[in-house]
Amino acid sequence: MEYASIEREIHVQASPEVVFEVVSRPEHLKEWWPDDISLDSSAPGATGELIWGDDANPRANVVAMTVVESDPPRRFAFRWTHAIDEEAEVGNSLLVVFELTPTDTGTSLRMTETGFREMGWEAAVLEAAYVDHVQGWDHFIPRLRTYADRLVASS
Amino acid sequence: MTPTVGPAIDDDLWSAVGDPTRRRMLDLLLSGGAGTATSLSEQLPVTRQAVAKHLGVLDRVGLVHATPYGREKRYHVDDEQFARAVAQLSAVGATWDARLQRIKRIAEAIERSQDDTDNENDNEKR
Numbered sequence: 001m002e003y004a005s006i007e008r009e010i011h012v013q014a015s016p017e018v019v020f021e022v023v024s025r026p027e028h029l030k031e032w033w034p035d036d037i038s039l040d041s042s043a044p045g046a047t048g049e050l051i052w053g054d055d056a057n058p059r060a061n062v063v064a065m066t067v068v069e070s071d072p073p074r075r076f077a078f079r080w081t082h083a084i085d086e087e088a089e090v091g092n093s094l095l096v097v098f099e100l101t102p103t104d105t106g107t108s109l110r111m112t113e114t115g116f117r118e119m120g121w122e123a124a125v126l127e128a129a130y131v132d133h134v135q136g137w138d139h140f141i142p143r144l145r146t147y148a149d150r151l152v153a154s155s
Numbered sequence: 156m157t158p159t160v161g162p163a164i165d166d167d168l169w170s171a172v173g174d175p176t177r178r179r180m181l182d183l184l185l186s187g188g189a190g191t192a193t194s195l196s197e198q199l200p201v202t203r204q205a206v207a208k209h210l211g212v213l214d215r216v217g218l219v220h221a222t223p224y225g226r227e228k229r230y231h232v233d234d235e236q237f238a239r240a241v242a243q244l245s246a247v248g249a250t251w252d253a254r255l256q257r258i259k260r261i262a263e264a265i266e267r268s269q270d271d272t273d274n275e276n277d278n279e280k281r
Contacts, residue, residue, distance in 0.1 A: 008251050012259045014266030022262045032257035106266075109258065111251060 013106040020073035189231040
């Protein structure tokens, strides 16, 4: 069985405006995804780097990210995983689309990631098989808690 | 292949573990320590010849290494390369669930902090 995309939908108890900021602004992206990010803006066409470090090298993994679409607070789309010196296009990158729909109590957030098959990958299949082996996200949880506490404390 | 170091580049490694039979073989090698084409084929619904071919693919990308074992070769998983494959996976396609949970928690924390601020402003007005 082969999957061409990863699709997820969650409910967030926050307004679409807030959720849009969190999924699109570099300072927030950094808190839920890479170790570091260089992205000047969230406007379509903006290009930057997603950066992951390891013990030896703070830039052990660096891939490009290019904003494709920004329609606050409804839709934010970007391509990523292309090489830094390449233009993002079908076949060299994955496309992530966030779609936000207001609800009575917050926002329904839908995420779709496509492009695996075009890149010759079966990453979605890999995900299912290896999710048990991946423990690397544990260190994000304490970091997130600190971040959330700080936001609440600063209010 | 581009010279950039990143989770996007290792197409060979990805396609090597992209095959369900090869993943099952890796699982068996990880849990059993080591195995031969014969011992693996006994635990899988594929022929010894097919297993040998898959082992060749895994060997070429460095996920397994072979040592002579009688008339056969005995294979074990290369821990470092396997960790690399898993790390790439975590950086690329997988774990959107974890990311979305973080998005949710951050957004809800911001929302709460804004509500608190609104309440304080209301109180000041009173």
